[in-house]
Amino acid sequence: MAGILAWFWNERFWLPHNVTWADLKSTAEGSFPQAQDLYLALPLALCILLARLVFQRFIARPCALSLKIQANGPQRAQPNAILEKVFTAITKHPDEKRLEGLSKQLDWDVHTIQRWFRQRRNHEKPSVLTKFCESMWKFTFYLYIFSYGVRFLKKVPWLWDTRHCWYNYPYQPLPSDLHYYYIVELAFYWSLIFSQFTDIKRKDFAIMFLHHTATIALLMFSYINNMVRVGTLVMCLHDASDFLLEAAKMANYAKCQRLCELLFIIFSLVFISTRLGLYPTWILNTTMFESWEIVGPYPSWWVFNLLLLLLQLLHSFWSYLIARIACRALARGKSGKWNPLHVLKDDQSDIESSSDEEDSTVSAAPNRRYIGATNGTNGYLSGGVYLEEH
Incomplete structure (x- = not known):
């Protein structure tokens, strides 16, 4: 074990040439990031989970009810032992041949059986009230952490001149507010991992788990080798659009059509401008070129930049999806059916209709996520938007 730890x-690997861990020990003159600081995120994550429960119960739920969002879930399928056995033991999505066989066996028409399976699949789907409360919690956190990041960064020199991310690197003291910023972000993603096992399990469980794990790994990576200055820029840049997406989802759940449209447009503009504009010209420029001039490359520098480059590829792909969906929504708008979120499936819900009238409507917007679990390379992406066409 000692040999593994030493390796x-x-x-x-972690530090520039001629720098040792002893050089980065905290002293009375200055505090540097220490690996053991990251343990603080675990108890804080539990506190965040508790805060979420209190928030959703006493703040989000009353807000949802005041907006007349119903607490009832999808319509439940009537009990039927034969169909239940097929559903649990054979398939949740019977093909045409099986449907015809069940129709003859039960003397039901095929459409009724299809509806039964659709309703049965929806038994464990979250209600709109549940989804609204979850989005409101995420919206509140993302808005708070983005506001905190802006207030912090506007006071530091590396926001205005990114070369300050590398001057005197890695001997850069860690201010208490920067330490708080990092630990709170890290704790929030730990809380998302924990809550995945208690929340209603969705079809993207594995993808989101990988996304949150990768985010945690990269936050920890940049903290350990003291790349926290540029890390704060990346976090704040990605946080800029997350709360807008959650706000659009809440507006959609509350059936505020015009507000939903406006928020989606703003989200799309902010997302594309920050991920395709600011990210490469501001973040990648400093991590790849300015750092090369001031510090020079070393092994963990290569790893860090490789991950950021892969993230840029994901940004391009996600922006393409958003633009394509926006264009289709605009095309529908010409016929009086403009609603960008109606051309999207909720990435976390996979909602299916429980009635004929609902068959043509998909409720909810994309999310957290936003994009991305393939975000295995995205250590700072606060959300993940998985966009699917209607």
Whole structure:
């Protein structure tokens, strides 16, 4: 074990040439990031989970009810032992041949059986009230952490001149507010991992789990080797659009059509401008070129930049999806059916209709996520938007 730890914490991988871990020990003159600081995120994540429960019960739920969002879930299928056995033991999505066989066996028409399976699949789907409360919690956190990041960054020199991310690197003291910013972001993603096992399980469980794991890994990576200055820029840049997406989802759940449209447009503009404009010209420019001039490359520098480049590829793909969906929504708008979120499936819900009238409507917007679990490379993406066409 000692040999494994020594290999993992090899200074020649983590730190620039001629820098050792002893050089970065905190002293009375200045505090530097320490790996053991990251343990603070675990108890804080539990506190965030508790805060979420209180928030959703006493704040989000009353707000949802005041907006007349119903607490009832999808219509439940009537009990039927034969269909239940097929559903649990054979398939949740029977093909045409099986449907015809069940129709003859039960003397039901095929459409009724299809509806039964659709309703049965929806038994464990969250209600609109549940989804609204979850989105309101995420909206509140994302708005708070983005506001905090802006207030913090406007006071530091590296926001206005990114070369300050690398001057005197890695001997850059860690201010208490920067430490708080990092630990709270990290704790929030730990809380998302924990809550996945208690929340209603959705079809993207594995993808979101990988996304949150990768986010945590990259936050920890940049903290350990003291790349926290540029890390704060990346976090704040990605946080800029997350709360807008959650706000659009809440407006959609509350059936505020015009507000939903406006928020989606703003989200799309902010997302594309930050991910395709600011990210490469501001973030990648400083991590790849300015750092090369001031600090020079070393092993963990290559890894960090590789991950950021892969993230840029994901940004391009996600922006393409958003633009394509927006164009289709605009095309529908010409016929009086403009609603960008109606050309999207909720990435976390996979909602299916429980009645004929609902068959043609998909409720909810994309999310957190936003995009991305393939975000395995995105250590700072606060959300993940998985966009699917209607």
